[in-house]
Amino acid sequence: MPTPGCRVLAFARAWSPQRATSEELRAIRSHLRGLGAELVIVAADQAWRLRPDDDLFTLGELAARELHRDHGVKGEDAVLVLDHEHRIVFEHRQPTLDQPTLLASLTAATEAMLMPAPIAFTRRGWMQTCVVTGFATVVLASCRQHDHQDPVPEPAVAPPAPTHEIDITLDVNGQKRQLRVEPRVSLLDALRERLSLPGTKKGCDAGQCGACTVHIDGKRMLSCLTLAATAQGKPILTIEGLAKGGELHPVQKAFIAHDGMQCGFCTPGQIMSAVAVLADGRATSDAEIQEQMSGNICRCGAYPNILASIKSARDGGKAG
């Protein structure tokens, strides 16, 4: 696999792989995967690298010493987050953690990850830091727990059931894309977070707003309510695959010509839905278009122009 984009350095004196439970490692891997990050754990005289889909790799005593020296860490615990150009984007030394439990930290990290990202790119960098901090905290918290002679009792919550990651192949916009996912990963998250196709939007993540509409096997469907694992073996079309040879799809052109949007967040879903409604021959009247498009919510209220766009595309680009 390619080198992940960012790296978390966790200086944790007491950590050792023998003490780490497989559940902890699995949970950490899962978050690393969502983020495209790798984790380097540095103990007093040993260091390990953990990537989402690789076994724990021992970097050696020399690496541990160099990492301590390079980052000026002398006997304290610390978390550093480096971006893809090795710049430190987050630094936390001698963390005074409130003994967060493994589960609580993971929940916090997961919640940060699931937050909607209306401004996809700037928000993402911030989110990465949040999430990275979340699971770095997990590492340190679990180390802290190992320091105690009397282990802190487990929280009265059942441990997460073991997950079974699966290798899947998705046929997206005419390309076969291979990835390893947990079964709970939605097609929407796989497209946006794993396949670098953020055109499909996450609005409600509950099947109510239509922003995540894609075509699966030629039919419009909600990618937020589709598990990525179940989308195998069927062609998937996203907004990124709609233009052909650099020319916009007629529906895309119509949305531009008729100003079928205001903020634009719902637009990829509106367009994917409209393309399918037209292909199915169901844009027979204004009322029927409105009925067919009712699963695509526009909070700006651009509905009159969306209707005009769809009619224009139906009538071959003439004024709607």
Added chain:
Amino acid sequence: MNPFSYSRPATEQEAFAALAEPGASALAGGTTLVDLMRLEVMRPDKVVDLSALPYAKIETRASSIMLGALASNTDVAYHPDVVAKLPALADAIRSGASGQIRNMASVSGNLLQRTRCSYFRDPASPCNKRAPGSGCAALEGFTRMHAVVGTSNDCIAAHPSDMCVALAALDAVVHLKSKAGARTVKLVEFHTLPDDHPNIESVLQPGELVTAIEVPTTPLAAKSRYVKVRDRASYAFALASAAVALDVQDGTIKDARVALGGVGTKPWREALVEQALVGQPATQATFEAAAHQALAKADTRPDNAFKVPLARRVIVRTLGLVAGGAK
């Protein structure tokens, strides 16, 4: 979403075995299960994807239409034979959800969809359906969308399906299959009342699969309609809806079917209304008198008492549509 293991059985036998395991949930279109797993209302350990099973066909037979359990709601609602022979069913499905959801949702998933009770969907609220014995937040809560018939002291959640209301009126039969063999259950007997066990919603057994729903194509069914009243013009659950079928000969009602949606804890067949129609002239006066029999034993609350007169009026309107504008 809680982690779970995923399997996609290739044969019925594998599916029966997988679904008989504790903590297993069947996955068809995913529009209920994935939603509720994300809310942590449902937390299966094992998700069994049924999509490899050969249940997607819609088959027209001599006196019925077999709707495969995995046929999509769209496929059913736009199937030419369904449109021609079971118009109430086509209307009902088209009036539900959105185009995207109808493309995803299956026949069996629609049958087994969970209630939209907002307290059921909120893991922080007590709910006897989600967490048996924890209580019912709806009893003292906002109940505009809740049921007025079939309720119990433990649950007043409404059954959300439109499709099932039409199927209840059209005498549909659910085909089930398990390791032990095949059996059939009338649709009106498939869903169970909440009583003191609202967590049990149907007669489906662990390890048992819905394979198809069979709908008789009677002359009655060919003249059926579905009318739905809701808070928005589209993409909303029913406040009250009615599926009606009538056989009118020489101005006299020979046979009638009436079922209601949005008002019951299960799809609600109205036998008293049907009895009040049969043998009477197909007139507005008959329709109004018969509709008055509906929801006679309603258990209403201030928020949802409006559903009783509303449902009766929906019955009258639907009867009028079926009878062809009879006065």
